[in-house]
Amino acid sequence: MSLHILTPGPLALVEDLGRPGFAHLGVSASGALDRSALRLANRLVGNPQDAAGIEITMGLLEARFDAPTWFAITGAEGDVLLVRDGVPASSVPLAVATHAEAGDRIEFGPARHGVRFYLAVRGGIDGAPTLGSRSSDTLSGLGPAPLSAGQTLALGAEPERAIPSADALTVWAPRDDTVVIDVVEGPRTDRFDSHTRDAFFETTWSMSASSNRVGARLDGPPLPVARGAELPSEGMVAGSIQIPPSGLPTILLADHPVTGGYPVIAVVSDASLDAFAQVRPGQHVRFRHAH
């Protein structure tokens, strides 16, 4: 059982729910940025929620199923076609288990809403785990390299669970308008005066194109922060919103360095991290207190 990659698109990575527990050795958890989307895709094909799938950034991946297989796509939204004998056979619905025959090709168009598609295949993506996870960590280099054309991915054994019936499942595409992200207090909130804190919450930020799995950068009017406001390195969590001397927030994501020296004004709530992972370059973001 295998999946043959014809074209990976701009960036396609094997991701599961990551490798927590090694931050004291310099390794962040990594794993899918939109964890709920990966979990859902796995559930739809009867996989354990932490099975490895493919995180497809902005779409444009093309792959061929080498055997009859169930698969599901979640996360971003865009046109995905199932091509049989060289002819488009059907358009693949989002968040539904779909069956492919041996030789069928799956072709992702560009993401129209959101950024990251998740493709789960029944059995999960196989391969030797690194420190208990098959995730690609783009910062540390642990886990499989980004997918490349011509690569064949082995699939794991058929799970025991049947394909669940999910007729009533309602899934919305990621929003295109301003995304409101819940944050909670950060360790260095008190380093910023009330004027700066207010400006942080009142600004409508826009997602920078220079964002990746290590961190997202926001554009907007720079916050008035004191120069030389660095700290001795301290542990960082995914969702930490650092304010460097530029005054423009950087939000650390799954592949972040385990420590950092810029003060953290607030931390994205765990529940909001998945929505944040789907914010497109140029899209607007506002922050609000979670409580």
Place this chain on the structure above:
Amino acid sequence: MRFLPCGDRAVLVECDSQSAVLGLHGALAASRPPGIIELVPAARTVLVVVKPRVIALETTRTWIERAAQGGTPERRADAGSPVVVIDTVYDGDDLAPLADILGVSAREIVERHTAAEWDVAFSGFAPGFAYLVSADWPFDVPRLDSPRTRVPRGSVALAADFSGVYPRESPGGWQLIGRTDAELWNDTADPPALLVPGGRVRFREVAP
């Protein structure tokens, strides 16, 4: 010791000194309850990341307070742990210019570096990159004005009051004083890092 909020599934504990961080990290590691996902020591802090469904942040704070009382907050690295010896060839590109900056001979840097007993204070930057501190080390070393784009794997380096070894080729701004063949990181070993927080290290000079 001071608790700082850090989102909805972590707490950052700020200590008075690097040695207090080592002591607290050791005490926490020794009494770790279920639901603690990460314990990350750093220069002045220990980050504690939890699985909130297993242990609440309130409970976590109570555990940390108790562990700090029962432990020895000012101790150095675990005196009972074996010393990792790192065989080093002291021929780094920055050794001579650094000696000029510090106003000592290159020989003195090497002798003090090999005489010192180093503690693994924390990790970061790359898998297996350990920040080593030593009470026996007198120098405060400036970072390079412009970081190198490529530092060879195994480079033994200095910055501020830290020493470290690059586990693999990477960019880097530390001053390079030597090199080692020691394997700093191995994905399949347990633990995968040669130098773990709380461990002890000595550098031994060897011929090229």
